[in-house]
Amino acid sequence: MVIGICGKSGCGKSTLANQIIELTNHSAVHLDIDQIGHQVLLLSKVKKELVKAFGESIFINQEVDRKRLGKITFHSKKEMAKLTDITWNYMQIEIDRFLSLHQDKIVILDWQLLSITKYFPMCDIKILLDIPYEIRKERAMKRDHITEEAFNLREQASISFREEEFDYVFKTNNINEIKGMVKSL
Numbered sequence: 001m002v003i004g005i006c007g008k009s010g011c012g013k014s015t016l017a018n019q020i021i022e023l024t025n026h027s028a029v030h031l032d033i034d035q036i037g038h039q040v041l042l043l044s045k046v047k048k049e050l051v052k053a054f055g056e057s058i059f060i061n062q063e064v065d066r067k068r069l070g071k072i073t074f075h076s077k078k079e080m081a082k083l084t085d086i087t088w089n090y091m092q093i094e095i096d097r098f099l100s101l102h103q104d105k106i107v108i109l110d111w112q113l114l115s116i117t118k119y120f121p122m123c124d125i126k127i128l129l130d131i132p133y134e135i136r137k138e139r140a141m142k143r144d145h146i147t148e149e150a151f152n153l154r155e156q157a158s159i160s161f162r163e164e165e166f167d168y169v170f171k172t173n174n175i176n177e178i179k180g181m182v183k184s185l
Contacts, residue, residue, distance in 0.1 A: 002099075002122050003028075006161060007111045007129030008057040009154045010136030010143070012178070015108040015130060016170070019182045029102050033095065033111035036061055040090040041066070049086045054079075067150075074153040095119065110157065115165060 003020065017030040040046055041064040050064060058069045073080045083143045094148075099107060114120050137151050144150075164167050170181060 001124045002104045002119075003106065003108045003125045004114050004120060004123030005127045005129065006112060006114050007131065008112060008136060008158045009151070010138075010140035011076060011129040011131040012139070013129060015113075016112050016127065016178060016182070017108045019179055020106070023179070024106055028106035028108055029098075030108045030110060031095065031098050033038060033091070033109060033114065035128070036091050036094045037087060038066070039094065040087045041069075043090060046086060050083075053082045053086060053182060061184060069151070070153065074157040077157075092118075110141050116159060120165075125168070126166045128161055128163060128169045130161070130163070130169055130171045134169065 001010070007013050007015055014030070014032060017032075021028045021030060041050075047059075047062075047064065050058060050069070054069065058065055058072065060068075064159075069083070073083045087177055096110075109119055109123065111117075115126075120126065132156070137148065137155075140146065141148065142150050168181070170178065172178065
């Protein structure tokens with residue numbers, strides 16, 4: 001079984017995934033696809049392509065500075081498309097590997113962009129977390145140590161969701177309500 005969780009930055013995707021893992025007595029595994037994206041930025045092939053596309057200014061000590069890269073890509077759909085073109089094939093390899101390794105378990109895929117990938121139709125249960133902007137902003141700023149301006153850049157780069165594509169839409173951030181909803185799943 002594959003459970004897909006979508007939502008904008010700071011909506012609680014990982015928190016929900018952890019609740020599902022707890023309630024399944026750890027028979028579920030969680031893949032935060034953002035983390036795959038971060039790992040891919042460490043690959044030498046990807047770094048070379050990023051230098052060609054964005055220049056040396058996105059590097060500090062030969063490592064990609066995600067904040068610098070984000071300032072470029074979150075401002076422009078064209079620049080975001082370039083980043084995606086560079087990283088997506090490598091990300092798919094890792095996602096496919098994870099799915100293959102865990103065929104016998106409940107797999108939770110967590111990613112804001114999941115609904116526009118080939119993995120979304122594979123999800124047996126599709127969940128959207130539609131939490132209010134102010135709550136998400138506060139969470140993301142605290143979690144990621146970013147400014148309101150940086151959060152707003154993320155927000156501008158976010159995709160929109162169509163609720164009818166999801167089996168469940170959670171609009172609460174109350175942990176007890178979420179636990180109840182997860183139990184009902």
